[in-house]
Amino acid sequence: PALSLFNDNTIGSENCEYTQDFAFGKNCYMCMVAWRIQDCMYVCYSADTKDTVDSMDILGTGEGLYESIFDEKCFGCRNVYYSSALINCSFCYDCSGCEFCFLCVNLRNKKYCIKNVQYTKEEYEKILAFYELETFGGSEKAKREFENFILTKPRKYAFFRNCVNCIGDKLTNSKNSKYVFNTRKAENSKYLENGDTQKDSYDLCIGGELSECYEGLTPDHSNRALFTIYTWKSVNILYSESCQSSKNCFGCVALKYGEYSIFNKQYTKEEYFKLKKKIIEHMKNGGEWGEFFPMKYSPFAYNESMANLSFPMTKNEIINSGLCFQDNLQQTKGKTTLKEIPDNINDISDNILNEILECTKCKRNYKITPNEFSFYKKWRIPVPRNCFFCRLEKRFSLRTLSSVWHRKCMKEGCKNEFETAYAPDRPEIIYCENCYQKEVY
Template identity: 50%
Template sequence: MIEAQTKVCQNCKSEFVIEPDDFGFYKKIKVPPPTWCPDCRQQRRMTWRNDYNFFIRKCDLCGQRILSVYSSDKPMPVYCPKCWWSDKWDAKEFKKDVDVNKPFFPQLKTLLNSVPALAILNDDGIASVNCQYSNYFALGKNCYMVINSWKVEECMYSVCLVGAKNTVDSAVILAGGEHLYHAINVDASSRCRYAFNSAGLLDCLYCYDCRNCSDCFMSIGLRGRKYYFKNKQYSKEEYENIVKSYSLQTWTGSERARKEFEEFILQYPRKCANIINSVNCSGDYLVNSKNAKHCYITVRVENSKYFERGDTIRDSYDCLSGGEQELCYESINPDNSYGALFTSYCHKDNEVLYSDSCQSSEHLLGCVGLKSSKYCILNKQYTKEEYEKITAQLIEKMKERGEYGEFMPASLSPFCYNESVAQDEYPLTKEMVMFRGLSWQESFTKTEGREDVSEIPDDINEVSADIIDKTLACFVCKRNYRIIEGELRFYRQNQVPVPRVCFFCRFAKLYKERGPVHLWNRVCQCSGQTSSNGAYENTTSHAHGENPCLAGFETSYAPDRPEIVYCEACYNSEIV
């Protein structure tokens, strides 16, 4: 029986634990145990993914002006999706001879710098219509700046949506919804704004963990209620007058409501984690899973760990985004793959290692942009026997050099640190990024300084149609932004005021409100009759009686957070 081992992270020098089950997994996929801690590994993977920093450039094959996640100063050519997926070019023409005795990553870097990259992960013009400005995106209609989403219509400025319609500034909508504004982890709901961790809502405003409710405003933990304000029942007329009194169609009114709501729900306990119908799991926003640890925004996950954003995952560790996959490790988007190790955007692959953007392939090592290929190293074709012999030698040498078993270094990533999602989760200053030998993107911060409209009307009904022709300036970061036509239509239809902040700041807020991708060990803050800070008085007696609960749990609420965090049992006792 192998025992848990405490190791020191070779990157940040903090301690981390490798559990007995983890050793079993590493053995199964024949990789040495990691030398970096889970956070440093996640940060390194995240440097390989740019969700929403887009650049206008030209396609290096057809010459058209396109939108891309790659700025025009990147070393490799960039092709628009139509060109990249076509047979007008062959990634094997960029092949390199591998030298097993030389460090592997510089050899891979040379290939990464020469093979054409796919401008954006978006099927616009193929299976999607009018969704050009979206990334990691499929099967949509009329969407703008929607990331990591599919089967969506008329959505804008959102992340992780499945089946949503007419939704703006929202994240983690996995089972549909429509007319949602600023909703996070909300399912099967309609005409709601500022809704969090809720399901089955209709016409609800500023609600947290409410289920099957309609016409509720500024409430938390309600089940099957109607005409509730601040968790109290009102008549229909009273309720309507209260909502009206907030003037939510104005910026000042909606900001006042938001602040009041945030203060109001702070007096109530929160559940330590959003885990539904799952056994032996930890993480947040986890549904229908078994033995899934440190998993976030994941559905149907089994025997997996350190996963963010996934659906139908078996025996996989350390992945960022993915679906229908098995035995994958340290990979980004290894969708429909088996045995993808240390890969980025490799789909429908079988036993592919250290590769980027390879599709429908098997037995590849260090390849970039290959489609339907087999037995290749650095894009060069070998016979099965040659491939097996060279990969065995190469892996042995890589192990000796401490290269094998680690994800591709951040220094190989095509993205500057502040273009990547690492900057959202692990923000660094330019100086810190340079100190680490990574690159920093300057060009997208240069859209400041213009302002056509110094004052946007407070009330959405007083905003004139020509606002879509104007350049606005974000009052938080000064960056310029615009309101697009569909967006204005949404605000008017849903009586939402025009935002005073740019979408970069709004995205940052969404990521922040969704919570960190990290767990802390904490103890239930129920002290018997009240919460331990005295702010909340329990409404029923709990199984632990008048003594403090003391149940331990893992939660994404950091210990210094102001929220009252209860264990699942105490929370369920309070929420009827």
């Protein structure tokens, strides 16, 4: 049997029942690929954040964030992206060290700015109040203005914070790592995404505090985990799934404290190494050795997994690749009890907790949970009109994917070239390091 959800709830985590690939959390709901987070809802690919909703790639201490992506040390902010050390800011992109800024891009150490223009405290408060961000209409207006405004400002070809000799995007405190995305503390590694503290490793999707791992999905706290899925705290383990605290195992499933085991059967040390060698020879002859489990064995259809958000494919492309496509995605429709949600969060009472809402985009039904409602009230944020899935999809569309293209700097006259996660057909203005620095400082 397989675990329905892979988390450490009731062991390392407390009150985090509906979480997946998750550890060391407290009071979290619907969070995926995250650890050491508290009071979070609908958060993924994150660590060390508190009181945060509908956000992703938050890989540093943060608190009170809403609809935000790739931020560090931000507090009480909403819709802030690729930013650090912000307090009480909203709708900001690549800002740092700012307080009370709204609709700003590429700002450093500013206070009371709107669309990069300096105002007095009184002027700032007056304009901000005019936008009525506590209403759905006001928030949507700000969102539209923000999305247009950020396209008029150049951005850096790749987003690195404290990195040396790296290629990729959304990377912090890393060195000598290539093709690494949305990761912190990567060292001497290649082809990683969504990781936290990974050393001397290649080809990993998710994983933390590990070394010398290869071709794996979440080999957390492991060393030499090769071709493994959800294999935590293990050493010298190959082609295994859901094993914990095991060493010297091959082809095992759901073992705990396993040792010298093959297909879950324990051998003596000598027998283990003899048999392992024999199996590897056999796999080499069949062309299987050195490759990850084939995708066709995934228990999930491609379009119902996160893969389709990271590497989107059409139905035909999925089927032509020999993968499974799910026509009937799990969803509830037609049970709506409330269609017209009041515009202003202040006009909504906790009666909304008893209502079934309907996503304005896909018509899927969804609910507001008590903690989520308290969060919206506390930060004066309107109730979302879209379901969890549409919100996640929208967030993915605002960030770069885990691929790079070789491109030229778009500043007139500059001949610099670089590897960037911005595909050539994207609308953003992409600058090299030099041109970007001149623009910002």
